[in-house]
Amino acid sequence: MAYPQLLLSNQLCFRFYALERELMAAYRPLLDQVGLTYAQYITMLYLWEHEKGTVGELCSALSLDTGTISPLLKRLESAKLVERKRLPSDERTVEVRLTKKGKLLEEKALNIPEHIASCLLTSNKDEQGARFALLQKVLDETLEQLRATRKQRLAVQ
Numbered sequence: 001m002a003y004p005q006l007l008l009s010n011q012l013c014f015r016f017y018a019l020e021r022e023l024m025a026a027y028r029p030l031l032d033q034v035g036l037t038y039a040q041y042i043t044m045l046y047l048w049e050h051e052k053g054t055v056g057e058l059c060s061a062l063s064l065d066t067g068t069i070s071p072l073l074k075r076l077e078s079a080k081l082v083e084r085k086r087l088p089s090d091e092r093t094v095e096v097r098l099t100k101k102g103k104l105l106e107e108k109a110l111n112i113p114e115h116i117a118s119c120l121l122t123s124n125k126d127e128q129g130a131r132f133a134l135l136q137k138v139l140d141e142t143l144e145q146l147r148a149t150r151k152q153r154l155a156v157q
Contacts, residue, residue: 026119027112034108035079039064039072041109047082048106052097054087081105 001007008014024038031041039062046053046061053061059069073096076082081102087093121131 023116023120026116030112030115034105034112036105036109037072039068040076041112043069043072043076044081044102044105044109047096047098047102052095055084055094055096058096076102 004010027038027041031038034041036044042062043058046058050057055066055069055073058064058073059066062069064072073082073084077084079101080099082096083099084094084096087095117128117132121128121135
């Protein structure tokens with residue numbers, strides 16, 4: 001090959017792609033047990049933490065656009081896990097709240113993070129916390145750097 005920088009084995013993006021596929025494969029059976037897709041799961045994680053949020057807040061927190069979040073919320077509402085209501089103070093703003101059924105689902109999902117951590121980090125529970133913190137720090141810094149670089153390049157164009 002004339003250009004080693006084009007070798008698949010030299011691509012960081014391919015490693016992230018392969019990791020994402022493996023992660024989703026690990027999540028799938030766990031999420032099937034609670035009846036959620038991954039996008040629905042992260043939406044529920046936000047709502048379990050905050051109990052409510054506007055569609056805009058969800059989009060921002062989850063890095064999803066309204067074209068993705070709206071049908072997702074419609075399916076969660078059909079499953080009676082959330083309810084959506086327009087705010088009387090601003091008809092353009094839709095607020096999403098957990099239902100009682102949605103709150104109860106949280107207990108069924110309790111084992112998911114621990115299971116994923118044991119797949120990713122180590123089976124030694126004493127080491128998991130430190131390894132998780134390190135991995136989280138590296139990924140957060142990487143994401144922040146990528147966003148900053150992309151933003152800077154867009155500003156130059």
